[in-house]
Amino acid sequence: MTPALQSVLSPAGPDAALLSRFGWMLFGAGTLIFLLVALLVLASVVRKRGRSWSRRLVVGGGLLVPVPLLAALMGWSGWQASLISWPFSGTRIQVTVTAHMWWWEVRYRDTVSGREAVLANELRLPVGERVYLALASVDVLHAFWVPALAGKVDMVPGRIHGLTLRADAPGRYRGQCAEYCGIQHAAMALDAVALAPGDFDGWLARQAAPAVSGAAAGAVARRGREVFLAARCNACHTVRGVSEGGTLGPDLTHLASRSHIAAGALPLSRAALTGWIADPQAAKPGARMPHSRLPPDQLQALASWLETLQ
Numbered sequence: 001m002t003p004a005l006q007s008v009l010s011p012a013g014p015d016a017a018l019l020s021r022f023g024w025m026l027f028g029a030g031t032l033i034f035l036l037v038a039l040l041v042l043a044s045v046v047r048k049r050g051r052s053w054s055r056r057l058v059v060g061g062g063l064l065v066p067v068p069l070l071a072a073l074m075g076w077s078g079w080q081a082s083l084i085s086w087p088f089s090g091t092r093i094q095v096t097v098t099a100h101m102w103w104w105e106v107r108y109r110d111t112v113s114g115r116e117a118v119l120a121n122e123l124r125l126p127v128g129e130r131v132y133l134a135l136a137s138v139d140v141l142h143a144f145w146v147p148a149l150a151g152k153v154d155m156v157p158g159r160i161h162g163l164t165l166r167a168d169a170p171g172r173y174r175g176q177c178a179e180y181c182g183i184q185h186a187a188m189a190l191d192a193v194a195l196a197p198g199d200f201d202g203w204l205a206r207q208a209a210p211a212v213s214g215a216a217a218g219a220v221a222r223r224g225r226e227v228f229l230a231a232r233c234n235a236c237h238t239v240r241g242v243s244e245g246g247t248l249g250p251d252l253t254h255l256a257s258r259s260h261i262a263a264g265a266l267p268l269s270r271a272a273l274t275g276w277i278a279d280p281q282a283a284k285p286g287a288r289m290p291h292s293r294l295p296p297d298q299l300q301a302l303a304s305w306l307e308t309l310q
């Protein structure tokens, strides 16, 4: 799998492309001003008795060069900012992304097929299609930022900020909470994956379905399901089709379809799952999940059941 890209310099969407062009332009203009002023400084130093050059430095370097250039840049940046897409909520796919300390709750709604799905820490987008994101927070200030796709948007408790995104190329783009939100702010990542439209629809259909394991799972996994309920994991976690109502933690219905757990803190694997469930505080100190004191066989069974939740 190609590593996820988290860079404003490699845009994969129209707004990100605009912002990156804009950044380069400002960098170029800034460099130009710097070089011109440096030349004037040099000239005034090299020329002895160069009063006239010092004047030129003050007038040219201080006024004539920067004032028109900066004014032009200001006008231009205002114009560029006006070209960034306005949030448009009439798209087919609507996603509510709710920030929690320190993970992302993600709710999809396909307004055409009526499909709905809840997942976490992952966003998938159909290439070439605009998608509306309603950004919210349940606790403190966070900010949504997938640099390759769009600019940064604050997530403010009690408010909804809209963002309309379009990914132009298939790929995996990394996002990151961009507003300090507490001890695990750094471990609050988001995986945005742009898929061919057909693949996206298939993915959403699978995410909208209840948990798929059930009867097909082996005896160990079936035992893991019992452990999940007995250990009261469902007080915080929903697995649709098994236990609903837990909302304090990520929806685990299709946990095994994700690439990471704990908002990017650990790549999904058996070892990561058992380690996380036994002691979430070791991987992510402060995380709002208590440790469990399950005996090893129950822990393994639980992890093997979670792995069936494709």
Ligand SMILES: [Cu+2]
Pocket (backbone or CB within 6 Å): 099, 100, 102, 141, 142, 143, 177, 178, 179, 180, 181, 185, 188
């Ligand atoms: Cu945050």
